[in-house]
Amino acid sequence: MWIRSATILFIVLLITNDFAFAQDTIVQKDSTRLYENIATYSERSGFTKFMFRLFFKPVSPAPAQKILNKRLKQQPYSSFEGKIIRQINIATLDPFGNSIGDTIAASLNFITKTGNKFHVKTHPFTIRNLLLIHQNQPFDSLRVKESERLVRNMSYITDVSFYTVTTPENTDSVDIFIRELDSWSxxxxxxxxxxxxxxxxxxxxxxxxxxxxxxxxxxxxxxxxxxxxxxxxxxxxxxxxxxxxxxxxxxxxxxxxxxxxxxxxxxxxxxxxxxxxxxxxxxxxxxxxxxxxxxxxxxxxxxxxxxxxxxx
The missing domain is CATH 2.20.50 (Outer Surface Protein A; domain 2)
Incomplete structure (x- = not known):
């Protein structure tokens, strides 16, 4: 059985090499589909899986998936200096299965689900009580950075992120988004x-x-x-x-x-x-x-x- 599988993989390799040298105008998506078919076939046995890993690299994930997992890039705080803080939005997260850099929640097992169920999540006003910045006040980068440090320094907090954007209605105002990850307390x-x-x-x-x-x-x-x-x-x-x-x-x-x-x-x-x-x-x-x-x-x-x- 393994001799037959090896022969099929060898023939496929020869065919793909011939196509690569003979035709330079092959559509990229067709080539990707061919590799995906080979990868699917290789899952039939341990030997074919080994042969596939020996000659091929895994197909790269779709660009859309990369965009979903990409963390937003923060503009320099100097570009917001002096602008009025319109809103401060605060989101608090349970300690298990969450990340401040990824809005997609991970799948939880029974233990982590139970832990989150018995954990009392931090109230948003508790985080707001620690801030040195307030709504309707000018944006001060030093106070924003110091507020982030003070929040992160709390024993019941694992991590926190501050993200500032200019409001679309008024370029003289900014919104601040705060994501805080709880620690098991x-x-x-x-x-x-x-x-x-x-x-x-x-x-x-x-x-x-x-x-x-x-x-x-x-x-x-x-x-x-x-x-x-x-x-x-x-x-x-x-x-x-x-x-x-x-x-x-x-x-x-x-x-x-x-x-x-x-x-x-x-x-x-x-x-x-x-x-x-x-x-x-x-x-x-x-x-x-x-x-x-x-x-x-x-x-x-x-x-x-x-x-x-x-x-x-």
Whole structure:
């Protein structure tokens, strides 16, 4: 059987070579169809498939398919400088089977479908809350690039792309399109030893708001004591980059800490000021000034502020 297949392929090779030398005006699409027919025939057996790969190259994909997968090329931001931002369009994507550079969604298996189903996608207003640019304001390339960096820097985001185009109705206005790809944000953890069992669960994008919600528990199975800790963090309140932290925790010996903090860091070179306040309450058992354990309860406060000054 394989001798017959090899003979047919050899004859086809001779015929195609004769046509290539004898006729220079063969239509390109006919030649492509001939190669496709040979490729189809070669799939009949492993030997013919090997012979086809030995003498032929795969037929190139159609130009239309290449265009579909081609990523749009961004014009230099300098060409948009000073124009009015008309709209900021934001699209958020689930973490599995999506790409910011390809609008065609990939086929998903059961695991990836289930992961996307249990994942809470980031809300568009969560992304908008991170931007240093706004509608009806002049286009500032520095602020656009810094906004892209700030969005990409979030722990719940895998990647993001900004694409700017001039509006067809008014060449003095631009539209900005933002595509953001989520990262899987629910992170479990834990440990086990001869005396303790611990488990913690961290959600980096709580309900799609970009907030961090962390809970942990430790069980001492030799004594039966339980320790618990909780932390809730809001990274950006109403586009001010003022963050807030609420924390509570206990340990196995009855100590606890309560903490509330509000602050604004130097989140960007464009930030001109930073400040913060911190209030906490602690309860500790210690042997200071006594051989027996004593309970110490105290409050702590912290205030700070800073300003950036351009050097050059």
């Amino acid at each position: 629910l992170i479990p953890g834990g440990s086990f030893s001869a005396s303790r069992l611990s488990f913690n669960l961290r959600e980096n994008n709580f309900t799609g708001l970009g907030h961090t919600f962390q809970n942990g528990i430790i069980w001492n199975h030799s004594t039966g004591d339980i320790a618990y800790r909780m932390k809730y963090f809001i990274p950006n309140i109403r586009n001010t980059y003022i963050n807030s932290t609420l924390q509570y925790g206990t340990d196995e010996w009855g100590n606890f800490i309560k903490n509330f903090a509000v602050g604004r860091p130097f989140f960007s070179p464009l930030a001109k000021w930073a400040a913060g306040v911190n209030f906490s309450q602690h309860l500790r058992k210690d042997t200071i000034w006594s051989i027996n354990f004593m309970r110490f309860k105290y409050n702590a406060q912290d205030y700070w502020a800073g300003s950036s000054i351009p050097v050059f």
